[in-house]
Amino acid sequence: MSGHPTYLLDRARIESSHTLETYRASGGYAALEKVLKTPVAPADVIEEVKSSGLRGRGGAGFPTGLKWSFMPDPKKDPRKRYLALNADESEPGTCKDRILLRDDPHGVLEGALIAAWAMQLEAVYVYVRGEYRLPYERMQRAIDEARAAGLAGERILGTDFSCAIHMHKGAGAYICGEETGLMESLEGKRGNPRPKPPFPAGFGLWGQPTTVNNVETLFNVPFIVERGARWFRGMGTDKSPGNFLCGVSGHVEKPGVYELPLGVPAREILEENAGGVWKGRALKAWIPGGSSTGFLPADKIDTPMVHESLRAEGSMFGTGAMIVLDETASVVRAALVLLRFYEHESCGQCSQCREGTQWLAQIFERIHDGRGRMEDIQMLSDLAHGMAPGKTICALSDAAAIPTHSVVRHFRGELEEYVREGGHPDLRARRRDPERGAERAVEAASEAASEGVRA
């Protein structure tokens, strides 16, 4: 439809795409065979990934090859080394890794095995969020099939290289998607992020050198190995090459996960892929890359979906997951929903985050409910400034501060209107006309508490 070249979702569209048979029939495991049988030296694999410019697709956008190169030289550091494959996808708006795990698990596995060779790993742990039952089963089946076919485990493809692959099931905590929280959780503890340094490459799982990579990130690796860094750089931008999976949710005609080159204008994705804002309505606000990247107003919709452009707008690329709000939506309500989420998911170690997320949620709630004061708007800013950047062990505090700042910056008028007029329009209507208002109560968010939004 969009005319851009694709590769990420091509196989996932084939029937039985999750099986080894289908994967091999479409050329799967050729990249693994290339690196192990040629063999391509581990350092050369890392160099190829480095020169491809691949950036992590899990939120931070860190260069993958550079991350791999931080692992200590096995000749100088004989400790066991691990990869934690981060499949704890839980950034609100984001549902792309689920598709890859479910419909193309061998692609994920091949990426992990190439990473294992490049970093000379002892084992890979695939940390899947506990709710992803079918993706977990598909990934486990892929590992079993690959092991039986000599593609994983002992003496892979008849070479001297061995690497164990283990599945690990999480239990539903957003913070375990943070790389050090994930490692704590994988060790059987509360998912409290660790202070850094030390960084995972020096002190990771069980104190051993560890790399944490996102599912979609590793999924790109076999393509890069097989087709080359130059091919990869033919898509996307100079600083952020390749395609990415863009989840589009909220008020659009055709929500879905679409494959696009980095740098495509958000408007193109909204209008051409997602069919535009639903019900013929106008756009009010949009979130570019998952809840932590904040709200942007409609007039920013021509911004290219890529790290460098979104950063210039005070936002981030994040996980590339767009959430769209139409002209009837309440940004205050949306902010309240998100701040309650961060309040719920804060691990509680840092007081700025533990207390700050609670205060922000309470302030958004009273503004929403019609109990707000004009000075609350400044208080939102002051609190968010006290929480980030760089004031806590991990970035969850930043992730709560960014949407808060974005609402004050771009939607101050709505905040002021709620304070002045008495909260959400539906609540105002109900107060004026209790009978008619009652019909609209479903839409009213002060019901949130009784609906258990706070449960």
Place this chain on the structure above:
Amino acid sequence: MALPQDLVRELDELARKYPEKRAALIPALHRCQEELGGWISPEVIESCAEYFDLEPVEVWGVASFYPMFFLSPVGRHVVSVCRNLSCDLRGARSIVERVCARTGAGVGERSPDGKFYVETVECQGACTAAPMMVVDGVYHESLEEHDVDRILGGLE
């Protein structure tokens, strides 16, 4: 309470994946919850503490950190409705209301007949098929209110 022999063998198998046994604690709590009544009782905490050679408070600390573990009894069926933004924008509130009306349970409660436990949950990673709910671990997506009656009505 002694853990059933079959379950102990399964936990032994799980623990072999890791260089340190404790790493199997969360997967083990999942298996215990699935096999032993749908929740993590104080007895299960004690048994797991013994199995993993930990103090019970450490197991409490872990079990209470993760939303998927229930520390009090739930119904025969667990209904979890996503309340996060993508679902909220597409009518999650009316799904919650329908679920509560249909089951007779409030959010965070069991229904009077003990058949259902209803909760709201954070993002489940099905945002492009909002609104959604999870019933006994199975995803139900792109819901409309009448789907709730069909899905819950079909349960024993």
